[in-house]
Amino acid sequence: MKITNLFTKTTKHIDEEVKAVSHNYLTRAGFVHQEMSGVYTILPLGRRVLTRIENIIRKEMDSIGSQEVTMPVLHPKERWIKSGRSEMDVLFETKSRWSKSEYFLGPTHEEIVVPLVGRFLSSYKDLPISVYQIQTKFRDEKRAKSGIIRGREFVMKDMYSFHETPEELEEYYEKVKLSYLKIFDECGIKAKVTKASGGDFTKKYSHEFMALSSAGEDLIFTCLDCSYAENSEVSQLKENDSCPECQGKIFLKKAIEVGNIFDLNNKFSQDFNLFYTNEKGEKKMPVSGCYGIGTTRLIGAIVENNHDDKGIIWPATVAPFQVHLISLNQESEEIYQRLLDKNVEVLYDNRLDKTAGEKFNDADLIGIPLRVVVSSKNPGQVEIKKRNNEEVSLVEIEEFIENI
């Protein structure tokens, strides 16, 4: 894409209200735009990142046998009354002016997915069932802060699984844990599996996936030598304790919760009368788990974990483009076209009214992995530089295009 065709522009404006570095870089570079507190528009550059994140997640969810659906935003109020959660203070309410229908805007989808599965579940042969969606959620947060990391409206991948026995649930739960670590790793985040409160539905722990960051709103006790971590809300540990896993030293750190997994036991099966017939012909209740990843939040967490003082450093896996091509006093249309012909995703800075310095600053701020400069100073050659490395080298144009 030519940068002149992009309707957004980089800005120098810094939002004083939001302190998170990710918010400032994402806003200044034109990835997201804050419409109001906790509500964002995802701009073209951000949309490309989000699509890549979604596809990484989809691939993993499909590979563990989960099936994609799209459940509605409007939830009948009765369902939440039935599950005993209608008093939660994050629920947005609305109603139809024509019918008597009253709705909540879904902050999570157990109240929809459990009756849905009930429509099709009859025998143990139908189990296990795993269903996921990538869908907009609504939570009326008291304070929506830290930019895109905590929004009132945000996108989440949420998955729900149903099993015959707690052991089978446990086995799937562990599989999801590994899948999640793979996803975060692929997105350039070193997430720590963190023991946390099980919530209201189980006596067991749940697990959160935490990315260390000064913009985080959670506090975890963690070992920096190994991956051990516990949420401070449930932990018996204190700072300077020795790690239960490796005897390293325990630190108290701020972190962003990028994912969580819960054992729901049969809480919602009970609420919505979810039954199946087992091999012996007996009526039984399935146990279930739920598993979430905040996809828009992940954009923020990736930037928190991948930046320097000049801007974002996108991992190639989620970068909006692979090459940032800069033309300096030199027509580069042909190189641009040849890269497109090779299916390389290129952002081409073809602006005539910007200095080399301005273009380099924009490239550092936007954070595409490879910067390629075409200049009249270096005929027949291009200057290449990785975003995560200071080294600059000159390469013959033909060689560059061949090897990319």
Place this chain on the structure above:
Amino acid sequence: MKITNLFTKTTKHIDEEVKAVSHNYLTRAGFVHQEMSGVYTILPLGRRVLTRIENIIRKEMDSIGSQEVTMPVLHPKERWIKSGRSEMDVLFETKSRWSKSEYFLGPTHEEIVVPLVGRFLSSYKDLPISVYQIQTKFRDEKRAKSGIIRGREFVMKDMYSFHETPEELEEYYEKVKLSYLKIFDECGIKAKVTKASGGDFTKKYSHEFMALSSAGEDLIFTCLDCSYAENSEVSQLKENDSCPECQGKIFLKKAIEVGNIFDLNNKFSQDFNLFYTNEKGEKKMPVSGCYGIGTTRLIGAIVENNHDDKGIIWPATVAPFQVHLISLNQESEEIYQRLLDKNVEVLYDNRLDKTAGEKFNDADLIGIPLRVVVSSKNPGQVEIKKRNNEEVSLVEIEEFIENI
């Protein structure tokens, strides 16, 4: 995918309340599930169709230089007061219990996109700008009927363009018209470009894209010899008039509006003080257009236009799978695997507890383009049948796999 892994099942249940054939087939085959009046879950088979539709649309929108974004569902109420549309009776309202914020759930996004473009627009060099999204919309319809064709919550591709002159807008408008016809054609719908009321913002006509269907809620005067059509709400024509284009005969027909395009003139530029500086340094207001396609509605319209008395007949371009592989008393795992290895999308009916008749009925209902039967009656061969054709033929397995 193995049919035993699909958590949905076909049902014989017919919904008496909704008359549309598309609703009954889509529900019975397990493409969508009605949660309540006008609100649906898109099930795994439906999700696959919707993703294909979305990708057809994305490719076209990108090819006419539009940029994908995702704007929020929550709109600040003030914006709608500013545009004079806050009294529209399709608006759902909600509010935050913590702040004073009041919101509408977006039924369309002019109130968001125009100020957004205003943030980046300064010079005539920035124009034209075209922005689109594929996003969930909310409209509090008085009567939500005809299944997925008219929902209270539905998904739409909406696009907005901004230009210096009415002539440039006109030119883009015509380009979009051709793009839309291409999209509908690729989705297996013969849509008629229909003159309709321009609405409140322009004295000109707007255009609707109408698919003839008995489930439609619009009435159009149309020629069946050529593509000429006018919405009955604005037409001077009557039945049996002669067509203004080809002198054929004019009929009054029911139709589904699958898309519409509007000339907004400078209505919203005025509301939101949208300006740019022209070549002479003068402050000017851009003119704009908006362009919509209902993507979830399109699923319904495609089925209305592509079915017989046994079920759906998906066009290959939007089908959930390309091959429906049925195994009858014969292990077909190897054929299934070899098709997957060739990247063929296969729904594999591996059920042991169903009769041949039940499997054939399900295949007809679900409507995948090619049915392939493996049976012990025909060793070394498969029986193939297209969904839109009664002809059945026997082919050597190797030949079939080679040529697919």
